[in-house]
Amino acid sequence: MTDTAQKRDVVISVRGLRNQFGTQVVHDGLDLDIYRGEILGVVGGSGTGKSVLLRSIAGLITPAAGEITVLGTDMGRADEDAHNAIAAQTGVMFQDGALFSSLTVRENVEVPLRMVHGLDGKLRRKLADLKISMVGLPYLAGDKYPSELSGGMRKRAGLARALALDPQIVFLDEPTAGLDPIGATDFDMLIRGLSRDLDLTVFLVTHDLDTLHAVCDRIAVLAERRVLVTGTMQDMLDVDHPWVHDYFHGPRARAALTTNDTTTKPQGT
Numbered sequence: 001m002t003d004t005a006q007k008r009d010v011v012i013s014v015r016g017l018r019n020q021f022g023t024q025v026v027h028d029g030l031d032l033d034i035y036r037g038e039i040l041g042v043v044g045g046s047g048t049g050k051s052v053l054l055r056s057i058a059g060l061i062t063p064a065a066g067e068i069t070v071l072g073t074d075m076g077r078a079d080e081d082a083h084n085a086i087a088a089q090t091g092v093m094f095q096d097g098a099l100f101s102s103l104t105v106r107e108n109v110e111v112p113l114r115m116v117h118g119l120d121g122k123l124r125r126k127l128a129d130l131k132i133s134m135v136g137l138p139y140l141a142g143d144k145y146p147s148e149l150s151g152g153m154r155k156r157a158g159l160a161r162a163l164a165l166d167p168q169i170v171f172l173d174e175p176t177a178g179l180d181p182i183g184a185t186d187f188d189m190l191i192r193g194l195s196r197d198l199d200l201t202v203f204l205v206t207h208d209l210d211t212l213h214a215v216c217d218r219i220a221v222l223a224e225r226r227v228l229v230t231g232t233m234q235d236m237l238d239v240d241h242p243w244v245h246d247y248f249h250g251p252r253a254r255a256a257l258t259t260n261d262t263t264t265k266p267q268g269t
């Protein structure tokens, strides 16, 4: 870690995390820090526990051991009120948007807003429409049901819902999976723009090398049940570990490097 990184504000700290399902140990002694305002890309082979890590930090599963501190709150010791306060500061977007199929897009985005006391229906609808427009969906999309949307639109709707309460942190699980290359690039740019404009911290699980190049400030690699290494894309190219080397030096990585060398890149840490 550089001196600059050490001075930065840690908004999520994970120490000694252990996750286990039956006899299967997914994480063991996993440590990770995430800094305010950064976009952290989390990569790793299939089944290395990227989504489980996301769900642990987002408070959706309880780890077997370890400490997770989010915005200064030790989640293992926090009472229900503290958990709710953190939930209001964090938004989660799942791969397929995870929308309620019986609700319109606007009603889906209104779901978290219902937690806010004193917000009448009219204002709630206005706020939902604002989020819908922030993620680049047309105004009329608010009246549609998830089944009436394309996959990319459903992802945007899921992102609008994740942003409903103006969180400080958003968790994105494979945001570009299943999108065509143009849709994926558009979504990458949306994430970067929102992160910059809203000063969001983004925890982003992805397999998409273009996303890593175009969007992420830092990358964390999961392997051997822990975070093996963190650093910039440049740092990853120098890592002497078989999986990391193959991933970042393979033909797809080279193609992503060439493509993204011609576009604007985020500042490294």
Ligand SMILES: Nc1ncnc2c1ncn2[C@@H]1O[C@H](COP(=O)(O)OP(=O)(O)OP(=O)(O)O)[C@@H](O)[C@H]1O
Residues within 6 Å of the ligand: 021, 026, 044, 045, 046, 047, 048, 049, 050, 051, 052, 053
């Ligand atoms: N609720 C659960 N019950 C039992 N096992 C689980 C559960 N959730 C995840 N696992 C297991 O934990 C391991 C890690 O799963 P996870 O979904 O985090 O992997 P991943 O790295 O996100 O994989 P992929 O890249 O394929 O999406 C897998 O072996 C999975 O089967």
